[in-house]
Amino acid sequence: MIPISWYLILAAVCFFIGVLGFVIRRNAIVVFMCLEIMLNAVNLTFVAFSQSVGNLQGQLAVFFVMVVAAAEASIGLAIIIALFRSMKSVETSSAAELRH
Amino acid sequence: MILFFALIAFIMVASAVAVVLFRNPLQSALALILHMICVAAVYAQLDAHFLAAVQIVVYAGAIMVLVLFLVMLLNIKVEKLRPIGRVYMALGVLAGAGFLVILVPVLQKVFTMVPDPIAPLEGTAKAVGRILYTEYLFPFEIASVLIFVAIVGAVMVAKRNYTVVGTSSGEVPESAKEASR
Numbered sequence: 001m002i003p004i005s006w007y008l009i010l011a012a013v014c015f016f017i018g019v020l021g022f023v024i025r026r027n028a029i030v031v032f033m034c035l036e037i038m039l040n041a042v043n044l045t046f047v048a049f050s051q052s053v054g055n056l057q058g059q060l061a062v063f064f065v066m067v068v069a070a071a072e073a074s075i076g077l078a079i080i081i082a083l084f085r086s087m088k089s090v091e092t093s094s095a096a097e098l099r100h
Numbered sequence: 101m102i103l104f105f106a107l108i109a110f111i112m113v114a115s116a117v118a119v120v121l122f123r124n125p126l127q128s129a130l131a132l133i134l135h136m137i138c139v140a141a142v143y144a145q146l147d148a149h150f151l152a153a154v155q156i157v158v159y160a161g162a163i164m165v166l167v168l169f170l171v172m173l174l175n176i177k178v179e180k181l182r183p184i185g186r187v188y189m190a191l192g193v194l195a196g197a198g199f200l201v202i203l204v205p206v207l208q209k210v211f212t213m214v215p216d217p218i219a220p221l222e223g224t225a226k227a228v229g230r231i232l233y234t235e236y237l238f239p240f241e242i243a244s245v246l247i248f249v250a251i252v253g254a255v256m257v258a259k260r261n262y263t264v265v266g267t268s269s270g271e272v273p274e275s276a277k278e279a280s281r
Binding site: 002006062077 | 101102109116117119132139142148150154158159163167173174210222223228236239246250253255258
């Protein structure tokens with residue numbers, strides 16, 4: 001039997017790797033992928049607590065997080081496409097028109 | 101069991117680090133697919149069988165395919181390494197040390213606070229579906245509306261905007277009609 005805290009620590013480690021990538025990388029698609037890593041880590045925490053508590057509500061929360069993540073993925077990638085069309089690159093530093 | 105978990109956890113963390121460190125976004129996307137399959141394996145080990153299947157189908161099968169389409173269509177070049185300044189390096193080390201100072205007592209508490217499960221959970225599609233369609237019916241319907249709104253929004257954002265120029269009498273020339281199709 002694996003203690004639940006091991007799953008939580010694994011999820012926390014993956015979450016912080018996602019945060020690190022979100023901050024470091026400049027390519028907008030890779031930034032989006034690091035966001036997906038963070039969402040997966042949170043889902044893993046939900047599922048671990050769902051087994052710890054003993055009912056399925058954590059798993060249903062994960063279900064809805066997946067739905068929202070899919071919707072956000074489609075719109076976010078559409079925004080990246082529109083940005084690429086005007087900026088001709090997907091660097092996060094190239095979309096700087098509002099900068100002072 | 102512990103060996104399986106240790107192996108899957110190692111591959112999960114390694115592929116997450118690979119997503120962050122690979123310079124080519126195509127390699128990052130493939131590493132992320134591996135990461136999501138590992139997450140699905142951990143879900144299966146936590147008795148969340150329905151969620152493991154949904155994870156593979158939705159995340160690794162749909163979202164990552166969308167990301168790969170984007171990487172392919174936008175023809176992304178390899179990202180260059182940017183040298184980190186000395187100030188940022190010092191700030192990073194300071195932040196890491198502060199994070200460890202906060203994390204270690206929390207970890208010591210986590211090992212004692214979270215209760216271990218008593219009975220195995222039934223995370224099959226039947227059990228999840230029973231709760232989803234009775235208790236969580238309203239969020240389920242709202243989720244379907246949300247997906248619909250996301251579809252419409254994505255199409256509106258990503259489509260090309262053509263303007264059709266007409267003559268003063270309101271007629272549209274044939275060449276302009278062809279261009280806007």
